[in-house]
Amino acid sequence: MTFLLSGDPCLIPGAGTCTSAIFEHMSRYRLYPTQQQETLLLTACGHARYVWNLALEQKNMWRRDRPHTPNYMEQARQLTEARRENPWLAEGSVTVQQQALRDHDQAWRNFFNGTHDRPTWRKRGQHEGFRIVGREAARLRRDNGRWSAVNIPKVGWVRFKRSRDLPEAKSYRVTRDRSGRWHIALAAIPAPIPAPGTGEVVGVDRGVKVAVALSTGELSSPAGLRQKESGRLRHLQRRLARAQKGSSRRARIKGQVARLRAREADRRKDWAEKTSTDLARRFDVIRVEDLKVKGMTRSARGTIAKPGRNVRQKAGLNRGILAAGWGLMVTRLEHKAPRRVEKVNPAYTSQTCNACGHCAPENRKSQAVFRCVACKHQDHADVNAARNIAAGHAVTARGDRAKPARSTKREPQRKRLPTVA
Numbered sequence: 001m002t003f004l005l006s007g008d009p010c011l012i013p014g015a016g017t018c019t020s021a022i023f024e025h026m027s028r029y030r031l032y033p034t035q036q037q038e039t040l041l042l043t044a045c046g047h048a049r050y051v052w053n054l055a056l057e058q059k060n061m062w063r064r065d066r067p068h069t070p071n072y073m074e075q076a077r078q079l080t081e082a083r084r085e086n087p088w089l090a091e092g093s094v095t096v097q098q099q100a101l102r103d104h105d106q107a108w109r110n111f112f113n114g115t116h117d118r119p120t121w122r123k124r125g126q127h128e129g130f131r132i133v134g135r136e137a138a139r140l141r142r143d144n145g146r147w148s149a150v151n152i153p154k155v156g157w158v159r160f161k162r163s164r165d166l167p168e169a170k171s172y173r174v175t176r177d178r179s180g181r182w183h184i185a186l187a188a189i190p191a192p193i194p195a196p197g198t199g200e201v202v203g204v205d206r207g208v209k210v211a212v213a214l215s216t217g218e219l220s221s222p223a224g225l226r227q228k229e230s231g232r233l234r235h236l237q238r239r240l241a242r243a244q245k246g247s248s249r250r251a252r253i254k255g256q257v258a259r260l261r262a263r264e265a266d267r268r269k270d271w272a273e274k275t276s277t278d279l280a281r282r283f284d285v286i287r288v289e290d291l292k293v294k295g296m297t298r299s300a301r302g303t304i305a306k307p308g309r310n311v312r313q314k315a316g317l318n319r320g321i322l323a324a325g326w327g328l329m330v331t332r333l334e335h336k337a338p339r340r341v342e343k344v345n346p347a348y349t350s351q352t353c354n355a356c357g358h359c360a361p362e363n364r365k366s367q368a369v370f371r372c373v374a375c376k377h378q379d380h381a382d383v384n385a386a387r388n389i390a391a392g393h394a395v396t397a398r399g400d401r402a403k404p405a406r407s408t409k410r411e412p413q414r415k416r417l418p419t420v421a
Helices: 035-060 072-085 094-113 134-138 227-242 248-282 311-324 326-336 381-390
Strands: 027-032 128-133 140-142 147-152 156-161 171-176 182-186 201-206 212-214 285-289 341-344 369-371 378-380
Touching: 035 072, 035 094, 035 128, 035 156, 035 171, 072 094, 094 128, 128 134, 134 171, 201 248, 201 381, 212 381, 227 248, 248 326, 285 326, 285 381, 311 326, 326 341, 369 381, 378 381
Parallel strands: 201 285, 285 341
Antiparallel strands: 027 156, 027 182, 128 171, 140 147, 147 156, 171 182, 201 212, 369 378
């Protein structure tokens, strides 16, 4: 089996580039390429995207009655033959193309290990990026007190703003987001934040109106878009719905929408970074709700045979959960405070009084007000739930502490002989 190559990869619709979650929260810096360098960078992204999709196509051709699909070593050999037969592919960096194969191979390993979803096709405009490793990844220089540059293969020296000290890294990834910004992420995992040693425990309750409520009484939420920016986003989305597909006007409006979305995402990430760092520095143990965010934000549309109910309301709730950054904040907490983050069953934590332990739906008067019907204790509803989470136990509907689930494993039983009538 060999690579089936034809045409320019940058002109093939529906292609994508390889990305890796390991680089998402590394030391990332903003790249500022020239117009000519940006063209070369996009060409490298197209090569990585094209090689990834060809490798994925080979994997998807596997059937039970067919031989095994080629592994990374076989695909790397086929890539060498393909570069010899196709001049346009040989003009690109072999490091970029080989790392696309390595990322593809690692993506399948993660899928079979059960840690990631099945690898999918990479699309142009959505997945733009490539990875550089080895000696070529060490070509960094410091120009002055603010700017540095990286020598990218087949591109040259590209400037980037040094917003923090450069770590020692043996590889980096260059990416382009949907708003057109270029970034370089150096593969250097930062050291975890040490515990303060005070023995303090904090409970974290996550919500939609208030993204994070602490058992100390503090409330925090990401900034999001301002009122004027939200109005402009709605206006652009209406214009986008009326624009003709494939037109330059539609592409221009999509870029404007992407820039607003990127601004909102940047503010959410900045809030998550600052909040998680503050919690890791102040508390020894951080207890959060054990929420399945991916399942909670799944669409409720259903199928044609079994359509969903309250689809619009569920879609609004999904947008609110994603805008609050529930998953991102806890993920960064686990990175910065490993083995200090505990997940608690959230059952009935919002209906149980932290003062007397009485559990009843009537205790939750509204979204923000909690007033116990037994002892008349009153508090902010999210803060009350955070204090129950800080206690480190879930409760049942009767207000009792939930017992840990026992193992269902039993000793093997001897097979009983049938009784004779």
